[in-house]
Amino acid sequence: MFLNVGLLNNKRTITLNRNGTEPVIVVDGLTKVFGRFTAVDHLHFSVPRGEIFGFLGPNGAGKSTTIRMLCGLLSSTEGTATVGGYDINRDPERVRQNIGYMSQKFSLYKDLTVSENIAFFGGVYGLARTRLRERAAAVVRLAGLTGLEKRLAGTLSGAHQQRLALGCAILHEPPILFLDEPTSGVDPISRRLFWDLIQDMASRGVTVLVTTHFMDEAEFCGRIGFISGGRLVALDTPSALKRDAVREELYEVSLADMQGSRERVESVPGVVATSYFGRNLHVFCRPGTFTAESLQQALVRDGMGVQSVESVSVSLEDAFIRLAAPAGKAAA
Amino acid sequence: MKRFWAIFKKEFRQIARDPLSLGLLVFIPALLLILYGYALSFDVKHIRMAVVDYDRTQASREFLDSLFQNAYFDPAGVLGSIREADRVLDRGQARGVLVIPRGYDGALVRGGPVDVQVLIDGADATTANTTAGYLDALAEGATREAQWNMRQRSMAAPSLPAVLPIPRVWFNPELESARFLVPGLIALLLMLSAVVATSLSIVREKERETMEQMMVSPLRPEELVLGKTIPYVLICLVTMAMVLLLGYFLFGVAVRGSFLLLGLATLLFLFAALGMGVLISAITSSQQVAFQVAVIASLLPSIILSGFIFPIRNMPLPIQAITLVLAPRYFVSALRAIILKGAPFRAIWPDLLAMLILGAAFNLLAAHKTKKALWT
Incomplete structure (x- = not known):
C-alpha cells in the first residue's frame, strides 16, 4: 500500500x-x-x-x-x-x-x-x-x-x-x-x-x-x-x-607482551578472530570451546605471558569489526 | 525566479568580496586599455634622421626643410660624408640617413630623374617600412614642387609619372592605431570577463564542493547557469561602457554608429562567449585547469586570431579557417564597422549572424555537458 x-x-x-x-x-x-x-x-x-x-x-x-x-x-x-x-x-x-x-x-x-x-x-x-x-x-x-x-x-x-x-x-x-x-x-x-x-x-x-x-x-x-x-x-x-551479529564468545585478554602475540593467539584451535581493544586483545572463540579459565590455560600453555582473561559482552564495535570481515580470521 | 535571484545576489556579493576577481574584472580592463592604447602604437613619429647633403643648393635645402617640417622626422645632425652613416646608425643616434647626391639641383633643373639615397635601420621592420613610405611621399611632393617651379619658369616639364595614386584614408584619416585598437580591445576585455570569469566562477563551486549543495536543492540547471552568467553580462556591459568612455577621453575614439546596434552586437558576442565559459566549466574540475583552458581557448585567439592586431587576410589559409569559429573575429569586425564607420545593420548582419550561430552551438553543447557533468 x-x-x-x-x-x-x-x-x-x-x-x-x-x-x-x-x-x-x-x-x-x-x-x-x-x-x-x-x-x-x-x-x-x-x-x-x-x-x-x-x-x-x-x-x-x-x-x-x-x-x-x-x-x-x-x-x-x-x-x-x-x-x-x-x-x-x-x-x-x-x-x-x-x-x-x-x-x-x-x-x-x-x-x-x-x-x-x-x-x-x-x-x-x-x-x-x-x-x-x-x-x-x-x-x-x-x-x-x-x-x-x-x-x-x-x-x-x-x-x-x-x-x-x-x-x-x-x-x-x-x-x-x-x-x-x-x-x-x-x-x-x-x-x-x-x-x-x-x-x-x-x-x-x-x-x-x-x-x-x-x-x-x-x-x-x-x-x-x-x-x-x-x-x-x-x-x-x-x-x-x-546480540546476533557475533556468534562467537568474546574474551578480553591482557598480555604481558603484545608484540607479535596476536598471530600466536589466533593460531590456538578454537579461536576464530582477534582484534585490538585499547591495550588489550579481544578474542572471538567458537561457542562452547573455552571458559575464561580454560582460555587462559591454553594461552599459557602456548608460552604467552597472560595477565588476565575476562569474558566480556559484545560491543557494537566488536560487532562491526566481525561484520567487516566475516570470512577472514583476523579483522583489523 | 526567486532561485535565480538568490544566485545572482550571491554572485555579486562574492565578486565584491574577492579582491582578485574584482581586480580581474575592473582594473585589468582599464590597465590594458591604457597600456595598449599608448604603448601598442603602430604610428611612427619623431624618426631621427641624419642627413648628408653633397649638393648644398637651394633645392636640396628646400627638400630637407620639407622633411623636418612635420612631426614624423626629427633632425639628428648633418654628416660630412656617407662614411659617417654607419657610425650613427650603429650607435642608434639616427634611425635613418638621407643622402642627397651632388648634382641634385642640376638634375631637377634639367628635368631628369634624380636618385636620393636613404639608409634605414631595418632592425625594427615596422618602423623601417613606415619610414620608407613617408620618404616616398615626401619625394613625390618634392617632385611635384619642382614641376610647379619649372612651369613657373616656363621650362619643359621634367619627366614625371603620368598617373599618381593619391590615397585618401577614410574613417581613420590619420591612421591612428588607437582608433583601430579600441574596438579590438573591447572584444579582448569582454572575452576576458565573459569566458575566464564565468568558467572560474562555476568551477570554483565544484572545487569548493558547494555545487553539490545546490544540486540537492530544487534548483534547475537553467536557473543555475543564468544566475551564474547574468552577473557577468552586466559586468561586461559596465566594462564595455568604461572602455568606450576611456577610449573617447584618452584617444578620441567616438562611436559613430548606433548604440542600439552596438548593444545588439555586444549581447550576441556575450551569448557566444558565455556559452564557451560554461562549456569550459563543465569539462574541467579545478580552477587552475579551467583558467588555462579558458586562456588558451579564448584569450589567445581573441588577441592573435581575431584581427585585433594582425589582419586575418594576411594569415595562412588553414589559420584563416580556424578564425571562422572564433566569435571575437566577428565581434572585432562588427565593432570596427559600428564604432569607426557608423555602419548600419545591413552592413554587419553577417557578423551578427555568425555570432548567433556560434553562440547557439556553444550554448547547446554547454547545456548538454553541464547536464551530464552535474545531473548525472
Missing part, C-alpha cells in the same frame, strides 16, 4: 499516520557500477517515518554512493528507490524538494557571512521572504550562532560551521534528512549537541539517514544498516546487532 503514497498524495509532503511504520525511504535493488567496480550492489531496505537510520561500514563500502543516489546526485545503474514517495530516477525534482542534505564537507560559502549563507540557501529553496526571515531566526538559534550573523562562515569554528551547514540544509524544513558523515572533524561535546538536534528533529517526525564512523553515534540510531563491499550485510537495531 505504501508504494502508492506518492500517487495518492501528489503534494510536497506526505501525510502519514503517527505509528512510524510507513516507509518514507524504500530502496529496491539499488546498484551503482563504476566501470568494472560495483560500488553498491543490489541494496534493499526501507526506513519508516521519524526513524534515525544509521549507515555504517568501512571506507569505500558504498555508503556515500548510496546517499548520493538517494539525493539525486548520482544516477543508479540498476534498481530504484523512492524517497518521500517519489521515484529517484523518474521524479528527481520532487525528491529534491523533500530532502535536506549535508555532507562532511559542510558546503558553505566561506566568503559569505552567516546570514548571507542562510539567505542564499533559503533563496535556492525558493522560500518566501517572511518564511525565510522566520526560518533564518530559527536556524541561527538552533545552530547557536546568535550574535555571529555578520561573521564570515570561513572564520567560524568547525562545530559552528557544522551546525550552520545543518541549518542551511533544513531551512526548508524537509521531512527527510540525509547526513553523510556529518560529525567528522568536530569535538565530542559538539558532536553530542549535534546529535541532540538530530534526535529532536526525528522525534518531530523527520526521517534521518546518517552515515558515521563513530560507534557512540551508531548507538543513537533506531536501526543500523551495515554495508560492506557494496552489500548490506546486517540490518537491525543496535542491541539486536550486538
Whole structure:
C-alpha cells in the first residue's frame, strides 16, 4: 500500500499516520557500477517515518554512493528507490524538494557571512521572504550562532560551521534528512549537541539517514544498516546487532607482551578472530570451546605471558569489526 | 525566479568580496586599455634622421626643410660624408640617413630623374617600412614642387609619372592605431570577463564542493547557469561602457554608429562567449585547469586570431579557417564597422549572424555537458 503514497498524495509532503511504520525511504535493488567496480550492489531496505537510520561500514563500502543516489546526485545503474514517495530516477525534482542534505564537507560559502549563507540557501529553496526571515531566526538559534550573523562562515569554528551547514540544509524544513558523515572533524561535546538536534528533529517526525564512523553515534540510531563491499550485510537495531551479529564468545585478554602475540593467539584451535581493544586483545572463540579459565590455560600453555582473561559482552564495535570481515580470521 | 535571484545576489556579493576577481574584472580592463592604447602604437613619429647633403643648393635645402617640417622626422645632425652613416646608425643616434647626391639641383633643373639615397635601420621592420613610405611621399611632393617651379619658369616639364595614386584614408584619416585598437580591445576585455570569469566562477563551486549543495536543492540547471552568467553580462556591459568612455577621453575614439546596434552586437558576442565559459566549466574540475583552458581557448585567439592586431587576410589559409569559429573575429569586425564607420545593420548582419550561430552551438553543447557533468 505504501508504494502508492506518492500517487495518492501528489503534494510536497506526505501525510502519514503517527505509528512510524510507513516507509518514507524504500530502496529496491539499488546498484551503482563504476566501470568494472560495483560500488553498491543490489541494496534493499526501507526506513519508516521519524526513524534515525544509521549507515555504517568501512571506507569505500558504498555508503556515500548510496546517499548520493538517494539525493539525486548520482544516477543508479540498476534498481530504484523512492524517497518521500517519489521515484529517484523518474521524479528527481520532487525528491529534491523533500530532502535536506549535508555532507562532511559542510558546503558553505566561506566568503559569505552567516546570514548571507542562510539567505542564499533559503533563496535556492525558493522560500518566501517572511518564511525565510522566520526560518533564518530559527536556524541561527538552533545552530547557536546568535550574535555571529555578520561573521564570515570561513572564520567560524568547525562545530559552528557544522551546525550552520545543518541549518542551511533544513531551512526548508524537509521531512527527510540525509547526513553523510556529518560529525567528522568536530569535538565530542559538539558532536553530542549535534546529535541532540538530530534526535529532536526525528522525534518531530523527520526521517534521518546518517552515515558515521563513530560507534557512540551508531548507538543513537533506531536501526543500523551495515554495508560492506557494496552489500548490506546486517540490518537491525543496535542491541539486536550486538546480540546476533557475533556468534562467537568474546574474551578480553591482557598480555604481558603484545608484540607479535596476536598471530600466536589466533593460531590456538578454537579461536576464530582477534582484534585490538585499547591495550588489550579481544578474542572471538567458537561457542562452547573455552571458559575464561580454560582460555587462559591454553594461552599459557602456548608460552604467552597472560595477565588476565575476562569474558566480556559484545560491543557494537566488536560487532562491526566481525561484520567487516566475516570470512577472514583476523579483522583489523 | 526567486532561485535565480538568490544566485545572482550571491554572485555579486562574492565578486565584491574577492579582491582578485574584482581586480580581474575592473582594473585589468582599464590597465590594458591604457597600456595598449599608448604603448601598442603602430604610428611612427619623431624618426631621427641624419642627413648628408653633397649638393648644398637651394633645392636640396628646400627638400630637407620639407622633411623636418612635420612631426614624423626629427633632425639628428648633418654628416660630412656617407662614411659617417654607419657610425650613427650603429650607435642608434639616427634611425635613418638621407643622402642627397651632388648634382641634385642640376638634375631637377634639367628635368631628369634624380636618385636620393636613404639608409634605414631595418632592425625594427615596422618602423623601417613606415619610414620608407613617408620618404616616398615626401619625394613625390618634392617632385611635384619642382614641376610647379619649372612651369613657373616656363621650362619643359621634367619627366614625371603620368598617373599618381593619391590615397585618401577614410574613417581613420590619420591612421591612428588607437582608433583601430579600441574596438579590438573591447572584444579582448569582454572575452576576458565573459569566458575566464564565468568558467572560474562555476568551477570554483565544484572545487569548493558547494555545487553539490545546490544540486540537492530544487534548483534547475537553467536557473543555475543564468544566475551564474547574468552577473557577468552586466559586468561586461559596465566594462564595455568604461572602455568606450576611456577610449573617447584618452584617444578620441567616438562611436559613430548606433548604440542600439552596438548593444545588439555586444549581447550576441556575450551569448557566444558565455556559452564557451560554461562549456569550459563543465569539462574541467579545478580552477587552475579551467583558467588555462579558458586562456588558451579564448584569450589567445581573441588577441592573435581575431584581427585585433594582425589582419586575418594576411594569415595562412588553414589559420584563416580556424578564425571562422572564433566569435571575437566577428565581434572585432562588427565593432570596427559600428564604432569607426557608423555602419548600419545591413552592413554587419553577417557578423551578427555568425555570432548567433556560434553562440547557439556553444550554448547547446554547454547545456548538454553541464547536464551530464552535474545531473548525472
